[in-house]
Amino acid sequence: MKLNTITTGFSRLDKDQKIDLVSSKVADPEFFSNTLHASWHRDPATQKMIDEFSENTLGNYFFPYGVAPNFLINGKMYMVPLVIEESSVVAAASGAAKFWAERGGFHSEVIGIEKIGQVHFTWNGGFNLLNRFFPEIRKQMIANTERITSNMMKRGGGILDIKLVDMTDKIPDYYQVKATFDTKDSMGANFINSCLEEFADTLRDFAAGCVDFSPFSLQVIMSILSNYTPDCLVRTWVEGEIKEGHHYDDLYTDREFVTRFETGVRIAQVDRYRATTHNKGIYNGIDAVVLATGNDFRAVEACGHAYASRNGDYSSLSKVEISGNTFRFSLEVPMAVGTVGGLTHLHPLAKLSLDLLGNPDASELMMIASAAGLANNYSAVKSLVTKGIQKGHMKMHLLNILNVYNATDEEKKHAVEFFKHEKVSHSAVNGFLQSIRGS
Ligand code: MEV
Numbered sequence: 001m002k003l004n005t006i007t008t009g010f011s012r013l014d015k016d017q018k019i020d021l022v023s024s025k026v027a028d029p030e031f032f033s034n035t036l037h038a039s040w041h042r043d044p045a046t047q048k049m050i051d052e053f054s055e056n057t058l059g060n061y062f063f064p065y066g067v068a069p070n071f072l073i074n075g076k077m078y079m080v081p082l083v084i085e086e087s088s089v090v091a092a093a094s095g096a097a098k099f100w101a102e103r104g105g106f107h108s109e110v111i112g113i114e115k116i117g118q119v120h121f122t123w124n125g126g127f128n129l130l131n132r133f134f135p136e137i138r139k140q141m142i143a144n145t146e147r148i149t150s151n152m153m154k155r156g157g158g159i160l161d162i163k164l165v166d167m168t169d170k171i172p173d174y175y176q177v178k179a180t181f182d183t184k185d186s187m188g189a190n191f192i193n194s195c196l197e198e199f200a201d202t203l204r205d206f207a208a209g210c211v212d213f214s215p216f217s218l219q220v221i222m223s224i225l226s227n228y229t230p231d232c233l234v235r236t237w238v239e240g241e242i243k244e245g246h247h248y249d250d251l252y253t254d255r256e257f258v259t260r261f262e263t264g265v266r267i268a269q270v271d272r273y274r275a276t277t278h279n280k281g282i283y284n285g286i287d288a289v290v291l292a293t294g295n296d297f298r299a300v301e302a303c304g305h306a307y308a309s310r311n312g313d314y315s316s317l318s319k320v321e322i323s324g325n326t327f328r329f330s331l332e333v334p335m336a337v338g339t340v341g342g343l344t345h346l347h348p349l350a351k352l353s354l355d356l357l358g359n360p361d362a363s364e365l366m367m368i369a370s371a372a373g374l375a376n377n378y379s380a381v382k383s384l385v386t387k388g389i390q391k392g393h394m395k396m397h398l399l400n401i402l403n404v405y406n407a408t409d410e411e412k413k414h415a416v417e418f419f420k421h422e423k424v425s426h427s428a429v430n431g432f433l434q435s436i437r438g439s
Pocket of ligand 1: 086277278279280281282284377380381384389
């Protein structure tokens with residue numbers, strides 16, 4: 001079969017047939033197939049559940065599951081699980097966590113937990129007529145969603161508000177139903193989308209049955225939650241004294257260090273090229289926790305980057321305040337995560353992560369993930385404004401490079417010792433291996 005022919009009926013094949021078909025497209029089908037099989041979970045029931053998370057699953061793609069100890073957050077000590085493939089991230093989180101644990105730890109507060117959904121529709125009868133009937137439509141929307149919301153309401157959540165939004169200055173005849181929700185400890189995507197589709201049906205039915213509406217046309221375009229949740233927000237910070245002996249760094253005095261650090265963060269506030277990398281460093285920590293707990297890292301990141309642009313230009317999510325002898329480094333970040341529902345208790349390792357964190361509620365998880373983000377941001381900016389990032393990073397990356405050159409355990413031991421005092425690079429590692437292999 002040629003690579004560019006259209007494949008039909010693939011989803012109807014069973015797993016082995018899919019693997020055979022995909023393997024037939026590569027140079028070494030047997031190796032391809034064996035590698036996929038080797039990636040399967042040893043418990044067939046668990047593998048079946050993982051297969052069913054997605055579609056056309058052939059195997060599992062491994063990422064390291066690690067832990068950063070010593071996260072003291074609001075006086076409580078956590079070991080934070082992190083799923084991340086990039087070297088240095090876990091080390092950076094652990095380093096900052098320990099440093100700040102010895103200086104009061106992370107402080108964190110959840111500012112809001114509101115989620116948002118929209119029904120987008122067009123209506124050519126003008127705002128006033130629609131607005132006159134909206135209280136009645138709204139009442140019907142709430143009544144018609146009762147069977148969806150009753151359980152959530154028992155848990156203290158549900159629909160918070162339903163508003164009509166006039167968007168006709170952007171697109172002629174375009175309006176929104178904009179609703180806010182409290183989904184308690186669930187991320188709530190399915191709950192919100194189900195409510196929204198019911199709102200849409202209610203709106204359509206109302207328009208069809210209302211005589212005042214009959215000369216006009218109402219069309220629902222789409223109903224979907226918004227991943228932009230600026231009021232589902234957590235603020236996390238560390239605070240330290242600026243006085244010799246606090247020892248932020250051994251290259252600079254404490255005052256010099258905090259001044260350089262502050263300038264480093266301010267650059268990320270005014271320059272979007274730097275801001276993107278700066279915030280990426282924050283999401284190194286946040287995503288790793290979000291993934292480890294079975295949450296949706298795409299939603300969390302998309303929201304964070306939109307929030308970083310809320311004032312018209314893309315900017316740093318973290319900031320530094322120096323006041324007298326106090327250095328405060330803080331992060332304000334929106335984060336829609338859950339500790340019930342979704343994969344949180346289905347994925348075996350997500351369940352383990354929540355267990356390790358003491359089965360937090362969603363608010364506590366927001367604080368933990370944001371602390372991981374701030375910790376990574378602190379370590380990254382600290383390295384950047386002091387010794388530079390590559391020294392530490394390449395030391396952590398050394399094992400990856402050694403693996404590329406198929407180094408044995410013995411060779412790795414020698415290399416780790418040798419590169420304690422040498423600059424790590426691909427060519428330096430290759431040269432070192434050749435020299436010891438030659439001898
Ligand atoms: C690398 O994954 C993240 C950093 O680039 C973040 C930063 O520059 O602040 C080190």
